[in-house]
Amino acid sequence: MAQDVQLSDADLEKVRALLNANYNPQDHQEAQELILGALQEVQHLFGWVPFEAARLIAEHLGVSENLIYGLLTFYADFRTEPPGNHFMLLCHGTACYVGGSQRLIDTLRDRYGIGADETTADGELTVQIVNGCLGVCDCAPLIHLDHVYHGNLTVESFVEAIENAKRNGPARRDHAAH
Numbered sequence: 001m002a003q004d005v006q007l008s009d010a011d012l013e014k015v016r017a018l019l020n021a022n023y024n025p026q027d028h029q030e031a032q033e034l035i036l037g038a039l040q041e042v043q044h045l046f047g048w049v050p051f052e053a054a055r056l057i058a059e060h061l062g063v064s065e066n067l068i069y070g071l072l073t074f075y076a077d078f079r080t081e082p083p084g085n086h087f088m089l090l091c092h093g094t095a096c097y098v099g100g101s102q103r104l105i106d107t108l109r110d111r112y113g114i115g116a117d118e119t120t121a122d123g124e125l126t127v128q129i130v131n132g133c134l135g136v137c138d139c140a141p142l143i144h145l146d147h148v149y150h151g152n153l154t155v156e157s158f159v160e161a162i163e164n165a166k167r168n169g170p171a172r173r174d175h176a177a178h
């Protein structure tokens with residue numbers, strides 16, 4: 001996990017507030033059941049799960065930090081590094097695969113130097129490749145970039161969507177786990 005990225009006091013307070021509001025287990029069993037939900041809410045808040053937030057969850061629920069880190073490692077949807085300025089889900093489900101999503105993945109590798117769950121060296125773009133279906137197969141192949149769907153993509157329109165997003169400046173950092 002990225003331990004060198006410090007959360008501000010205001011951000012730590014947001015984590016405490018969501019834990020106090022929704023995560024008050026009656027016993028150890030319930031505490032364990034609440035961990036995933038708390039981690040998902042934190043990821044929704046920041047776009048990733050910062051080390052300090054994970055520690056607060058452990059402390060608040062009375063569970064071991066190792067248990068939390070184990071879950072973060074086990075579930076690929078959790079990000080333990082800050083995402084880039086722009087966040088993309090690239091659908092690689094059946095319809096998108098048939099429609100050419102592999103060409104988009106190849107373009108990410110060749111033009112931007114990134115693969116699944118990676119961020120470009122300039123910190124601009126993070127991609128998550130989704131092997132399930134994003135639910136809009138009519139528009140395959142498609143991506144979800146900074147909260148907007150882009151469908152029926154060719155390599156050209158794919159690159160254009162990315163470059164447009166970069167030109168528009170950093171997006172909001174509240175990317176939910178999917």
Ligand code: FES
Nearest residue numbers: 091093096133136
């Ligand atoms: S397979 Fe990509 S949206 Fe359904």
